Each structure stands twice: as C-alpha cells, then as structure tokens.
Amino acid sequence: MISIEMDFKKLVSELTNKVRTEESKDITGRTLELLKEYGLFGILVPKDFGGIGGNIVDTTYIIEAVSRVCPSAGAIFMFHNQVVKRILEFGSEVQKRRYLPYIATGDIIGASSWSELNAGADKQGLKSYAVKENGFYKLNGNKAFCTGAELADLYTILVRTGTQPGRELSFFIVEKAQTGLSFGDNWDGMGMCGSSTKEIKCKDCLIPSDNLIGKQGQGRALMSANRKVALHPGIIGLGICKEAINLFKHELNEKERLWDFQNTRMQLADIVTQVEALHELVYKAAHLADKNEIRSEDISLKAKIMGANVSNQVTSIILQLFGANGYRIGFGIEKLFRDSHALGIMGPTTELCKEFVSKIWFAEEETYA
Ligand SMILES: Cc1cc2nc3c(=O)[nH]c(=O)nc-3n(C[C@H](O)[C@H](O)[C@H](O)COP(=O)(O)OP(=O)(O)OC[C@H]3O[C@@H](n4cnc5c(N)ncnc54)[C@H](O)[C@@H]3O)c2cc1C
Known part of the structure; x- marks a missing residue:
C-alpha cells in the first residue's frame, strides 16, 4: 500500500539498477547522490514543506531496496528518516519551517x-x-x-x-x-x-x-517514541537477506551440482521461509506505525530482533554453501555477512529489544489461547 501517486516502485528500482550497473568505486556515495537526485530524502516530509508526503511503509520499502545494494547507505537513510520523524513529531513550528524544506530537497541529511x-x-x-x-x-x-x-x-x-x-x-x-x-x-x-x-x-x-x-528533559520520551516509529535496523537485515538469496541463485547458475545436494535444498527452504516471515513482520510493524497503533512498538522490536538474527544466519549459511568463493572478497556474500553483524548492535541492541519485548508481554493481559 504505497501512499504516493508517482510510480514509486519503478523509481526505486531504477535507482538501485543504476547503482548496480555503474560499478562506482564509492557505492555509498553514489547511492546517496541518487537518493537526493530522486528527491527521496524527503519521503517523509509533508507536501506543504516540499516533500513527497510518504508514509512509513514507503520509507521501509526504500530502506529495504537501498540496503540490498548498499547496507551502509540503507543505515544512513534509516537514521536520516528517524531524525525527520523526530522533528515532525516533536519539533517546533520554527524548526519545521527552518529545516524540512531543505531536508525535502536532500540538501540537509540528518543523523x-x-x-x-x-x-x-x-x-x-x-x-x-x-x-x-x-x-x-x-x-x-x-x-x-x-x-x-x-x-x-x-x-x-x-x-x-x-x-x-x-x-x-x-x-x-x-x-x-x-x-x-x-x-x-x-x-x-x-x-x-x-x-x-x-x-x-x-x-x-x-x-x-x-x-x-x-x-527540556524529554530525551527519554523521544527515544521511546522512536521505537514506535518502526524505522529500525531489521529493515536493513531484510534487504541483506534478499540480496544474499539473489547472490546464491546466481551462484547456482554457475555451479548447478550444488542443487543436487539435499542439504542445499533443505537449507534454502529454511532460508526463504524465515525471510518471508521477516518480510511480513517488518511490513506489519510499518503498517501499525502508519496507523499509529500502540502495538507498533512491540512488533517493531520483534522485527528488529528477527532482522538481525535472520540476516546473521542467512548470510552465514549462504557463505558456507558458496564454498571457498564465499569467503573471498568480491563475491559479495562475505560483505553482507560482515554488514549483517552490525545490526544486532545497532540500537536498540538485540538484547535490549528482548528486555522491552518481555516487559510488554508481561504487562499484557491477553495470553495465547
Ligand atoms: C554500525 C553501527 C552503527 C551505529 N550507529 C549509531 C548511531 O547512528 N547513533 C548512535 O548514537 N549510536 C550508534 N551506534 C552505537 C550503538 O547504538 C551502540 O553500540 C549500542 O547501543 C550498544 O552500546 P555499547 O557499544 O556501548 O555496548 P554496551 O551498551 O556496553 O553493551 C554491551 C553488550 O551488553 C548488552 N547489554 C547492555 N545493556 C543491557 C541490558 N540492560 N540488558 C541486557 N543486555 C544488555 C548489549 O546488548 C551488548 O550485547 C552504532 C553502532 C554500530 C555498530
């Protein structure tokens, strides 16, 4: 459910194709340049301030797509949008007027x-x-x-x-x-x-x-509001997983005999099942955040935990299935493996997310039937 009128998915796929085919030395820089060129830094900025006026589902879609070609750019873009959301939710009118029009054009990036x-x-x-x-x-x-x-x-x-x-x-x-x-x-x-x-x-x-x-003194409230916004590193994990699966499919074309091993097929089935579940959780959190539903915090935290864990597992298994090439620089999978291992540490850390999830669960009256 994309909220904006333009052919948004086409735009994002054009952007990611450019990054892939141009083979720039500075992939992160080039990705950010294109995000600016396409006006996407203003995805969450309301139209009144010159932005696209998109929602969290739209933003999630871009973070995921960008993370497939460059997880670092995905991270920069995700934190940028957390900043935009913070200004939108808690900023004064003066702050909004001063910064949002420049954020909309990509002349201001937030961290x-x-x-x-x-x-x-x-x-x-x-x-x-x-x-x-x-x-x-x-x-x-x-x-x-x-x-x-x-x-x-x-x-x-x-x-x-x-x-x-x-x-x-x-x-x-x-x-x-x-x-x-x-x-x-x-x-x-x-x-x-x-x-x-x-x-x-x-x-x-x-x-x-x-x-x-x-x-003054509202810092903790702003941090906790950030958890409800559903812009979290689990989205980057989803992009990493999908890219790793694509790399593996490409490798299978080169090494067909890999598919003859039952282990390969079983591992692959487990991977795509987990990634599909992760996809559902990530977008469920985004939808709940767009509807301003209280459960968005709980589901976002779970999506962050799952995104970090699943991307660690998926990249590790695929690296092994690649054989020695997986361990080599230039085949892509070792980079995704390294990038994915940042996600559990990026805040809130996976352990902290688990603390929050368990507290929410304990406070809930409902229980599983
Ligand atoms: C790639 C990357 C990007 C980052 N980007 C940003 C950024 O943009 N802005 C920013 O401010 N920070 C950023 N960080 C920092 C990140 O948020 C912190 O590293 C993280 O909050 C953990 O803090 P720490 O490193 O001090 O570890 P510690 O807080 O010392 O934690 C060490 C370990 O103890 C666990 N732990 C800590 N407290 C608890 C608890 N109460 N219960 C259970 N376990 C606990 C942690 O989960 C972790 O496993 C980034 C980190 C990385 C790796």
Missing part, C-alpha cells in the same frame, strides 16, 4: 547521536551535558558511533541537561557548521564500512535555546 563510549545501551551513563546560559545551551562532551557523522548536515544529539548523571536527558538539533563541533577518525568497523560511523566531539558548542527538541 542521530545518542551513544557514548561506555554508555550505548545504558543512557543512564551518558556524560555529555548541556547547561543553559544567556538564551543558549552550552554543550560539551564526546558522542560515539554516530552513523553518517561528518557526512550529515544536521544532528539530533542526546545529552544530559540535569546535574545527576543520565537522569535528565534532552535532544538538541546541532548543525554541522556549529562552532566547537568536530568529528573523530574514520570508522574501522568490520562491516558497514561506508556508513561514516564516527565520534562527534562537542566543545563549548553554543546551541540556540530554540534548537531544543520538545521540552
């Missing part, structure tokens, strides 16, 4: 920064802080692992605004050109190599008070 070294899953341990001073907030501290850092133009940064560590948290909009803002070294992760995941350093950054998102 979301909450993690710090030793305070990723545990927001209680956040050390960076902002203090109110003469109509500004003075922001200090180092943020870690921000996807799209340095590449993005606008950051929503979560810091402490109370005196007690981690108690009172708030989100601020910080522009790339902000004095005192700098970035760490290039990402040395085993996967997601194009994701520009880096440290962000804030040294006496004077942020105008009206760049606070929502109210």
Whole structure:
C-alpha cells in the first residue's frame, strides 16, 4: 500500500539498477547522490514543506531496496528518516519551517547521536551535558558511533541537561557548521564500512535555546517514541537477506551440482521461509506505525530482533554453501555477512529489544489461547 501517486516502485528500482550497473568505486556515495537526485530524502516530509508526503511503509520499502545494494547507505537513510520523524513529531513550528524544506530537497541529511563510549545501551551513563546560559545551551562532551557523522548536515544529539548523571536527558538539533563541533577518525568497523560511523566531539558548542527538541528533559520520551516509529535496523537485515538469496541463485547458475545436494535444498527452504516471515513482520510493524497503533512498538522490536538474527544466519549459511568463493572478497556474500553483524548492535541492541519485548508481554493481559 504505497501512499504516493508517482510510480514509486519503478523509481526505486531504477535507482538501485543504476547503482548496480555503474560499478562506482564509492557505492555509498553514489547511492546517496541518487537518493537526493530522486528527491527521496524527503519521503517523509509533508507536501506543504516540499516533500513527497510518504508514509512509513514507503520509507521501509526504500530502506529495504537501498540496503540490498548498499547496507551502509540503507543505515544512513534509516537514521536520516528517524531524525525527520523526530522533528515532525516533536519539533517546533520554527524548526519545521527552518529545516524540512531543505531536508525535502536532500540538501540537509540528518543523523542521530545518542551513544557514548561506555554508555550505548545504558543512557543512564551518558556524560555529555548541556547547561543553559544567556538564551543558549552550552554543550560539551564526546558522542560515539554516530552513523553518517561528518557526512550529515544536521544532528539530533542526546545529552544530559540535569546535574545527576543520565537522569535528565534532552535532544538538541546541532548543525554541522556549529562552532566547537568536530568529528573523530574514520570508522574501522568490520562491516558497514561506508556508513561514516564516527565520534562527534562537542566543545563549548553554543546551541540556540530554540534548537531544543520538545521540552527540556524529554530525551527519554523521544527515544521511546522512536521505537514506535518502526524505522529500525531489521529493515536493513531484510534487504541483506534478499540480496544474499539473489547472490546464491546466481551462484547456482554457475555451479548447478550444488542443487543436487539435499542439504542445499533443505537449507534454502529454511532460508526463504524465515525471510518471508521477516518480510511480513517488518511490513506489519510499518503498517501499525502508519496507523499509529500502540502495538507498533512491540512488533517493531520483534522485527528488529528477527532482522538481525535472520540476516546473521542467512548470510552465514549462504557463505558456507558458496564454498571457498564465499569467503573471498568480491563475491559479495562475505560483505553482507560482515554488514549483517552490525545490526544486532545497532540500537536498540538485540538484547535490549528482548528486555522491552518481555516487559510488554508481561504487562499484557491477553495470553495465547
Ligand atoms: C554500525 C553501527 C552503527 C551505529 N550507529 C549509531 C548511531 O547512528 N547513533 C548512535 O548514537 N549510536 C550508534 N551506534 C552505537 C550503538 O547504538 C551502540 O553500540 C549500542 O547501543 C550498544 O552500546 P555499547 O557499544 O556501548 O555496548 P554496551 O551498551 O556496553 O553493551 C554491551 C553488550 O551488553 C548488552 N547489554 C547492555 N545493556 C543491557 C541490558 N540492560 N540488558 C541486557 N543486555 C544488555 C548489549 O546488548 C551488548 O550485547 C552504532 C553502532 C554500530 C555498530
């Protein structure tokens, strides 16, 4: 159920075909360039602000498609859309008017920064802080692992605004050109190599008070609202799985005898069953989020858990079925294997998702008949 009038699926398939056939050296850069050219950074931006006015199902479809050709670009695009949603839901009218028209054209890409070294899953341990001073907030501290850092133009940064560590948290909009803002070294992760995941350093950054998102102290509420939005790394996992299956089909054409092994056929049947179930869960979460239904949080968390787990398993099994070629760089599957292993760690981590899911389950009155 695509909400926008244009031949949207055709557009996305044209974009991904271009990335595949052009063989650019910088696949992530080229994918982002095309997303901008096609106006897709504005997928969630309402038409009044010059955007496409799409919904979460549309956005999920693009994240999935982009992740098939470039999981790093899928991650950058996913976090960008989390930022857009945050501004739409909690931003002031001034913030919307100031940023949304540029987001719609792709001139502003957003990134979301909450993690710090030793305070990723545990927001209680956040050390960076902002203090109110003469109509500004003075922001200090180092943020870690921000996807799209340095590449993005606008950051929503979560810091402490109370005196007690981690108690009172708030989100601020910080522009790339902000004095005192700098970035760490290039990402040395085993996967997601194009994701520009880096440290962000804030040294006496004077942020105008009206760049606070929502109210002071609403940071946790904004993080929990983010879980209901259904834009999560499980979608990237779905794209990775579908691409891995395609690679395997291609390999089967080259090595027909693989299909003679019963093990290959059984493994393949298990894989496509799991991926189909993942697809249903991912899009169910997106539909629920579009309808603003309370269950969207529970289903999104489950889709994130499943997306990370299934993509880890699928890429691992297919790598094995490929034989030695699977282990070689250039055959594609080892890259998908490495990229998929970031998904369980990307927030909320799979373990944290399980904590949330179990709490929701425990609080529910209904039980399985
Ligand atoms: C590729 C990539 C991209 C990322 N992009 C971003 C980004 O854009 N913005 C951003 O802010 N951060 C980003 N992160 C950081 C990510 O959100 C954190 O790494 C994550 O929250 C975990 O934090 P940590 O690394 O400090 O591990 P820790 O919090 O120390 O966790 C270590 C282990 O303990 C588990 N654990 C922690 N707390 C609990 C608990 N309460 N119950 C059970 N288990 C628990 C974790 O699940 C994990 O397995 C990214 C990370 C990666 C790998």
